[in-house]
Amino acid sequence: MRRLCGILTLSLASSLALAAPGVALKTENMLSKPSATSAAVGKMSKGMAVDIVAKQGGWLQVKAGKTQGWVRLLSVRAGAGGSGSNGLAGVAGVAGAVTQKSDPSRVVAVAGVRGLNEEDLKGAKFNAEELSRLEGYAVSASQAKAFADKSGLKAAKIKALPKPDAASGGETP
Amino acid sequence: MKKTFSVLALMLGMYAANSAAFDLGKILQLPEENKKQKTEQPAQQPAEQSSSASPLMLLGKTSVEDEVRIGRQVAGDLLGAAPLVKDDTLQRYVNTVGRWVAAQSNRKELNWHFGVIESEDINAFAAPGGYVFLTKGLYRRLNNEAELAGVLAHEIAHVSKKHHLEVLKKSAMIGALSQSVSKEIKSGDQAVQNLIGNGAEMLARGLDKEAEFEADRVGVVFAARSGYDPWGLPTVLQDMAAINTQDNRLALLYKTHPTASDRLARLGEAVGDRFDSLPTGKEFPDRFYRIK
Numbered sequence: 001m002r003r004l005c006g007i008l009t010l011s012l013a014s015s016l017a018l019a020a021p022g023v024a025l026k027t028e029n030m031l032s033k034p035s036a037t038s039a040a041v042g043k044m045s046k047g048m049a050v051d052i053v054a055k056q057g058g059w060l061q062v063k064a065g066k067t068q069g070w071v072r073l074l075s076v077r078a079g080a081g082g083s084g085s086n087g088l089a090g091v092a093g094v095a096g097a098v099t100q101k102s103d104p105s106r107v108v109a110v111a112g113v114r115g116l117n118e119e120d121l122k123g124a125k126f127n128a129e130e131l132s133r134l135e136g137y138a139v140s141a142s143q144a145k146a147f148a149d150k151s152g153l154k155a156a157k158i159k160a161l162p163k164p165d166a167a168s169g170g171e172t173p
Numbered sequence: 174m175k176k177t178f179s180v181l182a183l184m185l186g187m188y189a190a191n192s193a194a195f196d197l198g199k200i201l202q203l204p205e206e207n208k209k210q211k212t213e214q215p216a217q218q219p220a221e222q223s224s225s226a227s228p229l230m231l232l233g234k235t236s237v238e239d240e241v242r243i244g245r246q247v248a249g250d251l252l253g254a255a256p257l258v259k260d261d262t263l264q265r266y267v268n269t270v271g272r273w274v275a276a277q278s279n280r281k282e283l284n285w286h287f288g289v290i291e292s293e294d295i296n297a298f299a300a301p302g303g304y305v306f307l308t309k310g311l312y313r314r315l316n317n318e319a320e321l322a323g324v325l326a327h328e329i330a331h332v333s334k335k336h337h338l339e340v341l342k343k344s345a346m347i348g349a350l351s352q353s354v355s356k357e358i359k360s361g362d363q364a365v366q367n368l369i370g371n372g373a374e375m376l377a378r379g380l381d382k383e384a385e386f387e388a389d390r391v392g393v394v395f396a397a398r399s400g401y402d403p404w405g406l407p408t409v410l411q412d413m414a415a416i417n418t419q420d421n422r423l424a425l426l427y428k429t430h431p432t433a434s435d436r437l438a439r440l441g442e443a444v445g446d447r448f449d450s451l452p453t454g455k456e457f458p459d460r461f462y463r464i465k
């Protein structure tokens with residue numbers, strides 16, 4: 001797996017605003033179009049480093065080696081590195097560019113705002129005033145329905161997903 | 174964790190064998206001075222709450238009223254660590270989107286509450302009874318309403334599956350059996366505080382991995398049922414996967430959740446081709462409210 005990562009050069013073409021490194025989470029056919037019925041143009045193997053080129057719905061266009069094709073969004077994870085626990089500083093920052101468009105303020109330090117660590121939570125004191133503010137923002141079911149109707153959001157009947165067989169081995173160790 | 178449970182199992186076994194002498198209700202009853210304290214702090218009591226505590230609230234089947242009392246305490250504690258972002262439009266928007274998604278869950282009758290809290294951390298929280306929070310740090314990373322719906326749907330799923338309530342039941346029983354019910358006077362719902370300790374601390378401990386994977390599976394379905402693009406939550410997980418795992422803003426998230434990579438892989442197994450025939454959901458990148 002390490003060797004595979006090494007073979008692929010992580011060159012980010014500046015013309016491709018979306019190009020970002022990723023890693024294949026499973027072995028899967030790469031397709032010519034973002035549709036399950038389109039033709040296979042190649043295959044990516046689990047653990048392989050890929051370049052994420054574009055996203056459309058539940059599909060990612062990726063470059064794996066010399067092949068470029070579409071794979072399912074959940075079959076790749078963004079970020080460089082061989083597993084989920086060793087993201088590389090620097091490269092990860094480049095990868096983040098894929099989804100950080102909406103975040104112009106993140107380079108601005110916000111004075112006086114604390115992080116939220118374990119100690120903060122353990123030492124937290126009940127805040128009745130803030131709780132009352134929170135409850136003041138409540139939206140009723142009928143208000144939410146009116147909002148959905150106005151914007152064309154329709155409730156759809158969709159079956160629950162089954163729990164996958166834990167032994168099927170899709171997770172990285 | 175495992176050890177604690179086996180100890181508990183042992184203790185329960187012991188008590189079961191001696192059930193005549195086992196009066197858990199008595200152990201969990203409020204000390205008199207705490208009852209008095211409660212009435213002296215009417216501002217901090219939920220209006221709908223009955224004056225007497227139901228000492229068995231965490232045992233067996235918890236009533237919705239008791240579940241909400243517990244959630245309210247956890248929410249108040251969390252808000253003590255990080256207050257709401259002072260932006261009425263934002264808070265109202267998040268409540269509207271959240272309430273619509275929650276209406277597609279199995280618990281649409283709850284009075285759901287959603288809040289964006291003042292923290293640059295990247296995280297989200299749920300408490301029993303319908304209390305859901307996300308940090309400003311996470312909100313700022315979102316690109317459209319479908320992603321917001323996806324994040325809220327994951328938390329709504331925790332409430333719908335009563336994940337935190339189950340954890341609290343276990344820990345509260347351990348506390349009760351060791352007779353360590355706190356007599357210290359604190360603000361908030363004293364009866365609940367006595368049972369669960371600091372509610373926010375529960376959020377710092379987190380749930381087990383399987384509960385998180387389940388909330389991802391249930392969450393994407395809730396978002397899809399609401400008419401949103403179901404790929405909102407997976408896209409947020411991709412964004413997290415791309416951030417260096419050593420980033421401080423993710424420290425608590427990764428202490429309490431599996432890695433984004435594992436969550437994507439596990440969700441991928443569950444989804445497979447099942448969403449291939451779904452109608453295209455909505456994303457609303459333009460009307461998505463952005464924090465000034």
